[in-house]
Amino acid sequence: MDKIKLVMVDLDETILFSNTEISKATSQTIQRLLDNNIEVVIATGRYFQSIPRIFIDNKRIKYIVSSNGALITNNQTNAIIYNKDLDYKTVLSIIEKADNKDRHMFISTTKGVFIDENLLNDKLVDSNEFFKLLKSHAVVVKDMYSYIKENKQAVKKIEIAFNDLKFRDDLYTYLQTLKDVTIVSSHHTNIEATNQNVSKGLALEFLIDQLNLNKDETLAIGDNDNDLSMIQMAGIGIAMKNSSPLLLENADLITASIDDDGFTKAIERIFNF
Numbered sequence: 178m179d180k181i182k183l184v185m186v187d188l189d190e191t192i193l194f195s196n197t198e199i200s201k202a203t204s205q206t207i208q209r210l211l212d213n214n215i216e217v218v219i220a221t222g223r224y225f226q227s228i229p230r231i232f233i234d235n236k237r238i239k240y241i242v243s244s245n246g247a248l249i250t251n252n253q254t255n256a257i258i259y260n261k262d263l264d265y266k267t268v269l270s271i272i273e274k275a276d277n278k279d280r281h282m283f284i285s286t287t288k289g290v291f292i293d294e295n296l297l298n299d300k301l302v303d304s305n306e307f308f309k310l311l312k313s314h315a316v317v318v319k320d321m322y323s324y325i326k327e328n329k330q331a332v333k334k335i336e337i338a339f340n341d342l343k344f345r346d347d348l349y350t351y352l353q354t355l356k357d358v359t360i361v362s363s364h365h366t367n368i369e370a371t372n373q374n375v376s377k378g379l380a381l382e383f384l385i386d387q388l389n390l391n392k393d394e395t396l397a398i399g400d401n402d403n404d405l406s407m408i409q410m411a412g413i414g415i416a417m418k419n420s421s422p423l424l425l426e427n428a429d430l431i432t433a434s435i436d437d438d439g440f441t442k443a444i445e446r447i448f449n450f
Contacts, residue, residue, distance in 0.1 A: 180394055181447065183216040185242070185381050185407055187399035188223065188232075189307070189363070191417055192440045197229055197306045204231075206441040211237045213450055218242060218384060220377045222363045222403050224285035224333065225250060227310055244285055245361060245403050246380035247333040247371050259383055261372040262287075262331035267357055271370055272322045274351065275337055278344050280366070282321060282337040283311065286330055290315040338367045361403035365421075369403060378406025398432070398443055399424060415443045 186192055192203045210217050219232050220242040232238060233252065240258075241250045249259035268284070275282070281296030292315040302308035318324045325332070339345035342365070349368050352360045359371045377399075385392060397404070397411035400420040408414025408428055416428035417439045425431060432446070433439035 181215065181396050181413070182390055182394040183218060183384065183388065183396070184210055184444070185218040185220045185377070185384075185395065185397040185411065186440065187377075187401070187404050187407075188219060188221040188228070190400045190419060190435055191398060191404075192435070193229070194435065195306060199231065200438055200441075202438045202441040206444050207235075207238075209450060210444065210448075213448075216240065216384075216388065218381075220246070220380060220397075220399075220404075220407060222334070222336075222361075222369060223307070224290055226290070226314070227307060240384060242377060242380040244334040244375075245359075245369060245371050246375045246377045247285075249380055249383065258387070259380065260333075261375045262333055263335065263358065263370060263372045265325050265329050265331055267355075268325050268330075268332045268335055268370075269322060271335060271337075271352065271358070272325070274348055276344075278339060278341055280338045280340050282335065283315065284321070284325070284330075284335045285333045287333070288330070291318045291321070291324065292316070293321050294319055334369060334371050336367055336369045338364070340366075342366065361405075363401045363403045376406040377404060378410035381407050381410045396447060398440060400435070413447065 192199050207217055217238055218240045222245045223243055225243040225248055236253050239253050241252045247261050251258055281299045283292040283296055297317050357373050359373055359375050361369050393412035395411045396413040397407040398415040400417040402421050402423050405424055405427060414428050415430045415432055416424040418434040432443035
């Protein structure tokens with residue numbers, strides 16, 4: 178399809194295996210898109226410093242969207258072109274509502290990434306490459322509420338995981354009623370909060386405007402609830418077979434799972450190369 182000029186793609190469980198690797202087919206597909214002058218935009222819930230070097234080092238990839246859209250970086254010049262923080266008072270309110278029932282939490286800020294002691298001691302994530310990286314360079318905070326309050330720390334994203342899923346679901350529903358925050362999830366156990374003017378969909382809308390494109394000239398592909406806004410914003414929204422029920426219900430197309438190179442199969446279905 179010649180009219181598509183931009184492809185926005187999620188990372189984890191869409192093209193990224195085990196938090197660190199992509200398949201040979203995915204790598205070749207990304208290069209093929211770039212060879213055909215199609216913008217490939219990485220859009221992830223990860224904070225910028227945790228994005229694998231395979232994407233950062235590929236300077237043909239011009240735009241990287243991180244923290245669910247709170248930060249958009251020009252990967253060729255390293256310039257920040259969009260940046261929205263969550264007010265520290267809102268973050269304090271969210272932590273209060275979590276009521277010390279979280280399994281762990283972490284925040285990403287302009288000053289770095291901060292984790293609580295629960296995450297440091299959470300053995301359930303020890304085998305996860307993302308959390309290994311997170312623990313290796315994050316600052317451990319004994320009391321996240323007090324730290325944010327004392328430092329009036331603005332936050333790009335706060336992520337909280339829970340063992341009590343009913344409590345998590347009730348809190349998720351409540352937080353979605355707040356006007357000054359965007360609430361999404363990238364896993365059924367977590368809650369991710371950002372500024373109300375932040376989402377992957379809004380990031381795509383921003384880039385559409387920056388590049389003077391039409392919505393119909395864009396394609397987005399993802400696998401989880403935090404990808405919903407971008408597949409709804411794009412001219413073509415595609416869900417991986419391994420996607421959450423919400424994404425599967427709202428996608429224009431469903432492709433194969435990540436284990437079956439769903440990204441490549443979707444691109445081959447849409448494009449004539």
